[in-house]
Amino acid sequence: MIHVKIRLFATLRENRDKETVIELSEGAAVKDILERLDISREDAAIILINGRGAKLDRILEDNDIVSIFPPLGGG
Amino acid sequence: MNKFIRIDMTSLGVKIEETPEKYAGLGGRALTSSFVADEVKPTCHALGKNNKLIFAPGLLSGTSAPNSGRISVGAKSPLTGTIKESNSGGSFSQKMARMGIKALVIEGMPANDKFYVININMNSVTIDEAPPEILGGTGNYKAIEILSAKYGEKVGIAIAGPAGEYRLPTANISFKDPEGNIRSAGRGGLGAVMGSKKIKAIVIDDTGAGQVPIADLEKFRAASKVFAQALMSHPVSGQGLATYGTDVLINILNEAGGLPSYNFTAGRIDHNDNISGETLNATITDRGGDGKVSHGCHPGCIIKCSQWYPDKEGKYITSGFEYETIWALGADSGIKDLDDIAYIDRAMDDIGVDSIEIAVAVATAMDGGLLTWGDGKAVLDAVKQIAIPTPLGRILGGGTAVVGKVCGLYRVPVVKDQGIPAYDPRPVKGIGLTYATGTMGADHTSGYCIAGNILNVGAKIDPLKKDGQIEYARAMQIGTAAVDSTGMCLFVYFGIADSPDGYQALIDMINAQYGLSLTAADVDKLGESVLKTERAFNKAAGFTNAHDRLPEFFEYEPCPPHNVVWDFTPEEIDEVYNF
Ligand code: SF4
Numbered sequence: 001m002i003h004v005k006i007r008l009f010a011t012l013r014e015n016r017d018k019e020t021v022i023e024l025s026e027g028a029a030v031k032d033i034l035e036r037l038d039i040s041r042e043d044a045a046i047i048l049i050n051g052r053g054a055k056l057d058r059i060l061e062d063n064d065i066v067s068i069f070p071p072l073g074g075g
Numbered sequence: 076m077n078k079f080i081r082i083d084m085t086s087l088g089v090k091i092e093e094t095p096e097k098y099a100g101l102g103g104r105a106l107t108s109s110f111v112a113d114e115v116k117p118t119c120h121a122l123g124k125n126n127k128l129i130f131a132p133g134l135l136s137g138t139s140a141p142n143s144g145r146i147s148v149g150a151k152s153p154l155t156g157t158i159k160e161s162n163s164g165g166s167f168s169q170k171m172a173r174m175g176i177k178a179l180v181i182e183g184m185p186a187n188d189k190f191y192v193i194n195i196n197m198n199s200v201t202i203d204e205a206p207p208e209i210l211g212g213t214g215n216y217k218a219i220e221i222l223s224a225k226y227g228e229k230v231g232i233a234i235a236g237p238a239g240e241y242r243l244p245t246a247n248i249s250f251k252d253p254e255g256n257i258r259s260a261g262r263g264g265l266g267a268v269m270g271s272k273k274i275k276a277i278v279i280d281d282t283g284a285g286q287v288p289i290a291d292l293e294k295f296r297a298a299s300k301v302f303a304q305a306l307m308s309h310p311v312s313g314q315g316l317a318t319y320g321t322d323v324l325i326n327i328l329n330e331a332g333g334l335p336s337y338n339f340t341a342g343r344i345d346h347n348d349n350i351s352g353e354t355l356n357a358t359i360t361d362r363g364g365d366g367k368v369s370h371g372c373h374p375g376c377i378i379k380c381s382q383w384y385p386d387k388e389g390k391y392i393t394s395g396f397e398y399e400t401i402w403a404l405g406a407d408s409g410i411k412d413l414d415d416i417a418y419i420d421r422a423m424d425d426i427g428v429d430s431i432e433i434a435v436a437v438a439t440a441m442d443g444g445l446l447t448w449g450d451g452k453a454v455l456d457a458v459k460q461i462a463i464p465t466p467l468g469r470i471l472g473g474g475t476a477v478v479g480k481v482c483g484l485y486r487v488p489v490v491k492d493q494g495i496p497a498y499d500p501r502p503v504k505g506i507g508l509t510y511a512t513g514t515m516g517a518d519h520t521s522g523y524c525i526a527g528n529i530l531n532v533g534a535k536i537d538p539l540k541k542d543g544q545i546e547y548a549r550a551m552q553i554g555t556a557a558v559d560s561t562g563m564c565l566f567v568y569f570g571i572a573d574s575p576d577g578y579q580a581l582i583d584m585i586n587a588q589y590g591l592s593l594t595a596a597d598v599d600k601l602g603e604s605v606l607k608t609e610r611a612f613n614k615a616a617g618f619t620n621a622h623d624r625l626p627e628f629f630e631y632e633p634c635p636p637h638n639v640v641w642d643f644t645p646e647e648i649d650e651v652y653n654f
Contacts (some may be wrong), residue, residue, distance in 0.1 A: 010319055073526070
């Protein structure tokens with residue numbers, strides 16, 4: 001098993017904890033987190049693992065920090 | 076739109092001419108930059124009699140097109156020495172357009188020491204002596220109140236604050252918004268140019284003005300509808316910006332490790348929760364009172380990224396409380412209290428200074444020991460001294476480059492003497508190219524590569540890698556120069572970047588209004604020609620490719636947490652303008 005820290009932002013915090021640690025089986029990918037937290041793919045517009053952009057099929061490692069944002073902008 | 080108003084402050088004379096043929100098809104930045112390139116001596120002193128200040132509504136301003144009410148102001152910049160266009164919300168642009176005024180030009184300077192108010196209405200343009208009660212340190216909030224009482228509650232106002240009167244290179248031009256609050260043409264010190272010409276304010280009353288003529292109204296309405304739909308159906312322009320404002324970027328940049336902190340010595344902070352957009356939204360909602368989570372800076376804005384931030388009692392403190400200001404004071408200067416930051420933001424608006432330049436200068440002053448890291452109260456006091464101005468006020472009001480010199484620092488985040496804003500160029504490389512090569516010094520809005528580097532809007536490029544960045548930074552600068560000419564707020568980009576229909580609708584609106592048949596390629600050409608015109612002016616003013624460089628420390632001080640440096644070679648940087 002691995003443990004990853006999940007940070008959620010903006011509207012993704014509605015009805016969810018802004019920071020949690022979840023346990024996943026070895027080989028789990030980012031998309032498994034979305035499924036577990038019931039976040040749609042459209043809502044996960046920006047995904048960072050340890051501060052770097054990551055795709056949905058990226059395999060997670062123990063102690064990864066995963067930050068997920070809905071579509072957002074500014075400037 | 077056929078009136079071209081020239082005000083000669085040397086003779087105190089007004090001329091209302093027909094718009095010269097060559098400017099007829101231009102608006103906004105395309106017009107202000109062409110005019111400055113045509114008529115301003117590139118080597119002139121920006122505060123001397125040979126500089127000229129021009130105000131121009133965008134091509135679509137005054138129509139019912141959503142978000143089209145931005146005003147462009149141009150001149151040679153006293154901060155950078157380059158050409159400058161700065162744009163702002165407020166009601167000024169729409170009033171000018173409805174009155175058929177293509178541009179308002181201010182030239183020369185009076186021999187005496189008096190300040191003046193230019194008063195424009197449907198019948199006349201007059202140069203009045205400024206009421207003494209708005210001069211000598213009176214803040215913009217009060218001055219706007221006095222001018223509105225004198226000239227009418229509904230008038231549009233452009234005003235130089237105390238900083239503009241003192242001709243400080245960080246002085247902005249403030250515009251009255253529909254509620255009498257303040258929006259600003261912030262960057263580049265154009266308020267000092269206004270002050271040098273002894274103009275305290277310009278008042279515009281469009282009572283009796285008609286509608287902006289539209290060649291094909293049916294087509295215009297249809298295109299405007301498609302355009303509005305594109306904006307509203309995109310999650311960022313339709314919802315995100317209204318909910319969290321631009322300050323939502325604090326957490327994104329912090330997670331990405333690109334949030335410049337403690338004068339660009341790191342890319343991440345621990346107190347992000349104190350100053351994030353999520354906290355801003357929750358604070359406004361909890362406090363209620365005058366607070367508004369979402370607000371438009373001009374009538375017709377449907378994106379509404381602005382907000383009213385109230386104090387603990389619910390009383391209005393400030394509006395247009397932007398990410399860049401909150402970043403510079405909160406992350407780059409380490410001020411952990413959002414209320415402290417809000418009061419400083421208000422003071423900067425009131426004094427009429429660029430809230431990015433001053434806040435970046437504050438962080439630099441902290442690095443140099445002039446101020447203490449994180450001490451919001453001391454910063455508020457120091458900023459208020461600009462209105463007096465004390466020596467400390469003048470130093471801060473001199474901007475980041477001046478503060479860096481005064482403090483003997485090498486870590487001075489400027490390009491062409493303009494402070495680098497809220498995105499570290501080492502871990503977000505695309506924006507570094509914009510800072511380095513932009514025609515107006517470091518300016519994120521001149522080619523917002525954050526969209527494709529961080530936000531996954533319009534493109535997906537790894538911010539930590541160089542691949543694809545040169546072409547991207549070039550395309551973003553070209554597109555921005557075109558959008559800045561339409562009168563559109565730049566945030567429409569979020570709605571149209573991934574929507575070909577929305578982008579086409581923007582072009583269709585221009586075509587319907589002016590009876591043209593422009594294509595997307597023509598719009599790109601317009602953007603390219605604006606940039607070429609601006610760059611030619613800068614070259615004639617003495618700028619070379621060697622000025623298109625980031626400060627050297629970015630090359631040898633790695634930025635944690637990614638511990639990367641700026642590694643574009645001079646040859647690569649120069650490729651951005653190879654078109
Ligand atoms: S989106 Fe924001 S900056 Fe743009 S017009 Fe609306 S309030 Fe002004």
